[in-house]
Amino acid sequence: MNADARPELSSHVENMDQYDTILLGYPNWWGDMPMSIYTFLDEYDLSGKTIAPFITHGGSGLSGTPANIQDEEPHATVTDGLAVNGSSAKNSQSTVNEWLSEIGF
Ligand SMILES: Cc1cc2nc3c(=O)[nH]c(=O)nc-3n(C[C@H](O)[C@H](O)[C@H](O)COP(=O)(O)O)c2cc1C
Numbered sequence: 001m002n003a004d005a006r007p008e009l010s011s012h013v014e015n016m017d018q019y020d021t022i023l024l025g026y027p028n029w030w031g032d033m034p035m036s037i038y039t040f041l042d043e044y045d046l047s048g049k050t051i052a053p054f055i056t057h058g059g060s061g062l063s064g065t066p067a068n069i070q071d072e073e074p075h076a077t078v079t080d081g082l083a084v085n086g087s088s089a090k091n092s093q094s095t096v097n098e099w100l101s102e103i104g105f
Helices: 035-043 066-072 085-090 093-102
Strands: 022-028 050-057 081-086
Touching: 022 035, 035 066, 050 066, 050 085, 050 093, 066 081, 081 093
Parallel strands: 022 050, 050 081
Antiparallel strands: none
16 A cells, blocks of 8 residues: 555456446455556446445545545545444345445436
């Protein structure tokens, strides 16, 4: 993170053109997304697509990460994000369903 690194991803989406919506999930690491998520956002032009961000965390919530995604993808629509504490992730199905409903799925 200090070096603004872009770790290489081990797999790639060959047919991103066919996706309208990306559900983008990641853990909160030091108040931001893991740098591999920045690699992902660098790798694809998500202009015109909808990005729905969700995070697991240990207390910091989303930490403004949806705005960081919007900075990286200025021509995408970034929905309200979902924050789930890692310790309660296993029991969060109804929370996830409510969020999906709220953002139109
Ligand atoms: C390197 C590292 C940095 C982290 N930084 C934060 C942080 O700044 N804020 C936070 O709420 N959680 C932080 N966490 C906790 C992770 O978000 C949490 O472990 C993850 O979401 C999964 O939850 P779980 O470990 O309870 O399964 C960090 C974890 C790691 C490994």
